[in-house]
Amino acid sequence: MDLKSNHNSPVLTDPASLSKSRLGLPSNMTPCSPAALPFSSSVSSPRKKLNKDLISECQLDDNDAAYQTWMINYPSALNSFHLITSYAKCKTVALFLDYDGTLSPIVDNPDHAFMSSAMRAAVREAANHFPTAIISGRSRDKVHEFVKLSELYYAGSHGMDIMGPIRISESVGDHPVCIKTTDSKGKEVHLFQPAREFLPMINEVYKSLIEITSNIIGVKVENNKFCVSVHYRNVDKRMWDEVGLRVFGLIKGFPRLRVTHGRKVLEVRPVIDWNKGKAVEFLLESLQLSQRNDVLPIYVGDDRTDEDAFKVLRERIHGFGILVSNVPKETNAYYSLRDPSEVQEFLKSLVRWKKFTASQTEDYNIDLMCIG
Numbered sequence: 001m002d003l004k005s006n007h008n009s010p011v012l013t014d015p016a017s018l019s020k021s022r023l024g025l026p027s028n029m030t031p032c033s034p035a036a037l038p039f040s041s042s043v044s045s046p047r048k049k050l051n052k053d054l055i056s057e058c059q060l061d062d063n064d065a066a067y068q069t070w071m072i073n074y075p076s077a078l079n080s081f082h083l084i085t086s087y088a089k090c091k092t093v094a095l096f097l098d099y100d101g102t103l104s105p106i107v108d109n110p111d112h113a114f115m116s117s118a119m120r121a122a123v124r125e126a127a128n129h130f131p132t133a134i135i136s137g138r139s140r141d142k143v144h145e146f147v148k149l150s151e152l153y154y155a156g157s158h159g160m161d162i163m164g165p166i167r168i169s170e171s172v173g174d175h176p177v178c179i180k181t182t183d184s185k186g187k188e189v190h191l192f193q194p195a196r197e198f199l200p201m202i203n204e205v206y207k208s209l210i211e212i213t214s215n216i217i218g219v220k221v222e223n224n225k226f227c228v229s230v231h232y233r234n235v236d237k238r239m240w241d242e243v244g245l246r247v248f249g250l251i252k253g254f255p256r257l258r259v260t261h262g263r264k265v266l267e268v269r270p271v272i273d274w275n276k277g278k279a280v281e282f283l284l285e286s287l288q289l290s291q292r293n294d295v296l297p298i299y300v301g302d303d304r305t306d307e308d309a310f311k312v313l314r315e316r317i318h319g320f321g322i323l324v325s326n327v328p329k330e331t332n333a334y335y336s337l338r339d340p341s342e343v344q345e346f347l348k349s350l351v352r353w354k355k356f357t358a359s360q361t362e363d364y365n366i367d368l369m370c371i372g
């Protein structure tokens with residue numbers, strides 16, 4: 001169950017049924033009905049138990065069949081690794097990674113979404129071989145606190161808070177919301193905060209959201225600097241509508257803010273023409289990787305907000321989006337990975353491939369030198 005993507009309506013819907021009909025999956029992929037099973041409703045309890053097991057087994061099979069069908073259009077990035085690297089050959093791969101649900105598993109408490117040390121090692125290695133950035137809905141400081149790596153770039157608040165390399169480009173480098181500063185290690189960087197003027201408003205809304213949801217058990221309001229998250233994952237399902245009503249009700253009084261939603265979370269953010277897709281373009285330009293046809297951007301993410309980036313990669317900058325999901329979803333991504341453990345495997349494979357191609361180039365150069 002989730003909130004509908006219609007920004008004006010807090011109506012709750014079931015995304016599983018939605019995605020099934022929208023994806024046009026075959027009708028035989030609906031979950032088994034008990035009537036189709038060889039037990040009557042008046043069976044004794046062990047039989048009832050068997051019946052229940054059979055239904056869930058059947059549903060699992062159906063879900064898996066639906067996923068396999070979906071994967072025809074969104075193949076596994078691991079299974080398609082050779083194809084991906086054949087495109088990447090002789091190109092600079094630029095990596096963009098979402099955080100929650102991509103580098104860390106989804107957990108009930110957002111403050112406990114820790115990254116495993118194995119994942120951290122994989123991301124570090126990847127960042128040592130490819131220009132890498134993390135683009136998260138979290139505040140930039142919070143995601144840095146989780147990731148703890150200085151080898152890469154960070155964009156927080158869905159791309160509205162980017163700390164990147166010093167931009168050579170005059171056009172945006174001189175933009176009033178882009179300032180020169182130093183990072184925690186004293187290195188000169190550019191800080192790009194296109195929603196800076198919204199800071200007082202966001203802080204006001206953050207306080208009001210805490211106030212108006214304080215008597216709903218399980219709600220958690222998280223300040224992500226340029227946006228606010230209202231989590232309802234731990235709220236009794238019967239109260240989900242009420243959470244939606246209160247949040248949308250409050251935001252009605254702030255025409256310059258809007259509400260989007262992610263995984264059991266409502267996100268209040270400024271109405272500005274900026275999103276994770278724009279952040280990818282901004283970072284590519286900062287890294288001097290835009291306007292080149294020897295660059296392959298790859299974006300890995302699991303959330304609806306990542307769709308903006310997938311769209312930019314698909315339509316504008318010729319890269320690959322990889323959706324992390326273990327259920328069929330509508331997406332602008334090209335490939336899929338089931339969960340963060342597959343993301344880790346994918347990152348490790350990319351590094352292995354890069355090392356291998358680098359060693360081959362070295363061998364080739366040595367051969368050339370010998371011939372010369």
Ligand SMILES: O=P(O)(O)OC[C@H]1O[C@H](O[C@H]2O[C@H](CO)[C@@H](O)[C@H](O)[C@H]2O)[C@H](O)[C@@H](O)[C@@H]1O
Nearest residue numbers: 099100106107108110113136137229233263265
């Ligand atoms: O862009 P992301 O890095 O994916 O951030 C999106 C939101 O992620 C976090 O919430 C989600 O993960 C939590 C921890 O696993 C989970 O408890 C919650 O239900 C998810 O929605 C984060 O807390 C939000 O602020 C981000 O906007």
